[in-house]
Amino acid sequence: MIDMPSEVLRAKLVAQLKDEEVIRSPEWEAAMLSVPREAFLAGGWFEHDGGGWYRAASLADEPELIRRVYEDDSLVTQLGGVIFPFQLDGRLLQAPTSSSTMPGLVVRMLEDLQVSEDMSVLEIGTGTGYSTALLTHLLGDEQVTSIEVDPDVSARAGAALGGLGYWPNLVVGDGLAGHPEGAPYDRLIATCEVRTIPAQWIEQIKPGGVILATVGGWIHSSELARLTVQADGTAVGRFLGGGISFMFARPHQPPPLGLLPDVDSGDCRGAIYGPEILEDWTARFVAQLAAPQAQKIVLHREGRDEHLLVDVEAGSWALLSRAADGWTVRQEGPDRLWDDVERHVQQWHADGAPPLERFEVTVTPREQSISWATARS
Ligand SMILES: C[S@@+](CC[C@H](N)C(=O)[O-])C[C@H]1O[C@@H](n2cnc3c(N)ncnc32)[C@H](O)[C@@H]1O
Missing domain, CATH: 3.30.160 (Double Stranded RNA Binding Domain)
Structure with a gap:
């Protein structure tokens, strides 16, 4: 039995995120209040079951889990690149490959994107479509393009978005290549992690436009970067802080380790x-x-x-x-x-062990460089 309606739980989450100063503007507050997250979790999600194992959970089976939907937590929606919750009976040990990002991080990133209502946005990593819905709520269908690499994930997102009356341009493909057909965009936001910012992203964003993406690596440290595209075709910016991480864009995942080296030599x-x-x-x-x-x-x-x-x-x-x-x-x-x-x-x-917020990221068509400002600079 549902003990608290979705609207009430949504309003409580929004109040909490406002208190925490994660929601900073009335536009994103209104969007968060309007978009029901459960519409993007209709196929269920996976809960951790200890030791890397997952089990399926769904509102269809347990309506009271609506409370879980409005916790500020990420919910995994695909494992191993193929498995959705409705396909799992029992437990599974597999890596997550798609999820509904925690609402607090979604809205923090939308705030950090510095977007206004007349802008066009390219999103990389549609996932469940929840963040796409928030963008479309504010900007309208015509101004939002979202790319998802996995056709099944994209189709599910499309169904959820359409069910709420949102019809952004959904593209299936490798978001690292962007979507030149709709370029130039004012903003790019990535909800998957990259090792390096692709040159195509810079080419497809207007000079003065913003790229917001989490940059990380295979020792598993990462941070959210906001870069401004320059007139000379480069992009420059800083990390914003918070120790943000995402699942890697699929082409940026590490190669298989294969046979381990003979570690008794060397x-x-x-x-x-x-x-x-x-x-x-x-x-x-x-x-x-x-x-x-x-x-x-x-x-x-x-x-x-x-x-x-x-x-x-x-x-x-x-x-x-x-x-x-x-x-x-x-x-x-x-x-x-x-x-x-x-x-x-x-x-x-x-150099005084500066925090990541003092690191500068510069991307040219050929390379990405990351350096820290010294205590003296
Ligand atoms: C954390 S989820 C996105 C969450 C989503 N924004 C939401 O609110 O539900 C990351 C998504 O990025 C997708 N992805 C991974 N690599 C990609 C790529 N190269 N191009 C586009 N999407 C990619 C994954 O399939 C996954 O669905």
């Missing part, structure tokens, strides 16, 4: 830093800049944990093992990954 030395430096979100981001192709895994060998950084493409690796008085690192391959990480992290410390 050169060995005492390490300056152990793997604990990677527990700090910003230091981990710095490490990722130093070893941009590296992935990190923990190996359990001979009764102890060892930490392996591996760059599958280049064939470089670094293994950190505990020693009596700290850590040793064993490395092999064309790059000495931990040497590079230590050098970068030492420099970042010497």
Whole structure:
């Protein structure tokens, strides 16, 4: 039995997000109050069931879960690139591949997008269509284009949006290529994470326009960046803070690890830093800049944990093992990954360990560079 109607729960969530100063403008408050999130979760979602397992949940089976829909939480809606909740009876151990992002983050990003009612917006990662609905509510059908890589996910979003009377331009395809047919746009917002901002995004946004996207890497540190497109075809901006992460745009997912290297070979030395430096979100981001192709895994060998950084493409690796008085690192391959990480992290410390909000992101048609402002600058 439903104990509290959707409108009441929605108003409570909106009040909470206003109190937290996540909702900052009356336009987005009105949009949040108007769009029922449950319309985008009609096929159910997956709940964590411990140890990476998921089980299905749905309002059709348990109407009282409407309260869950209005918690400020992300709800996974697809696993392993193919499985939707209605297809699962029991439990499943698979990686999430689509979700309804937590409403607080959705609206925070819409606020950060600095959009006004006369603008056109390109969204990357339609997902359930909830964020697309909020954009369409404010801007109208004609001004919103949303790209989703997965045709089934896009079709479900289209049905939910149409059911509420929203008809934005939904495109199925790789959002990393943008949608040149509708360009130029005033704004681009990505609700999947990228390693680098694609040149096509910059080409398709008007000079002075804004790109809002989460930039991260395979050691799993990331942050939301807001870039302004310049007249010379580059884009420049800063991270906005909050430690934001998303599921990767599918072409930016890490390659399979394959066969692990023979970690008993390589050169060995005492390490300056152990793997604990990677527990700090910003230091981990710095490490990722130093070893941009590296992935990190923990190996359990001979009764102890060892930490392996591996760059599958280049064939470089670094293994950190505990020693009596700290850590040793064993490395092999064309790059000495931990040497590079230590050098970068030492420099970042010497520069006063600035937070990610003081990092600048510059993207040209050929490359992306990320650097931090020193304490003196
Ligand atoms: C976190 S979900 C989006 C949440 C959505 N905005 C919402 O409010 O429900 C991320 C989505 O990005 C999609 N995606 C991943 N890679 C993509 C790509 N290269 N192009 C377009 N969409 C992509 C995924 O399939 C997934 O549906």
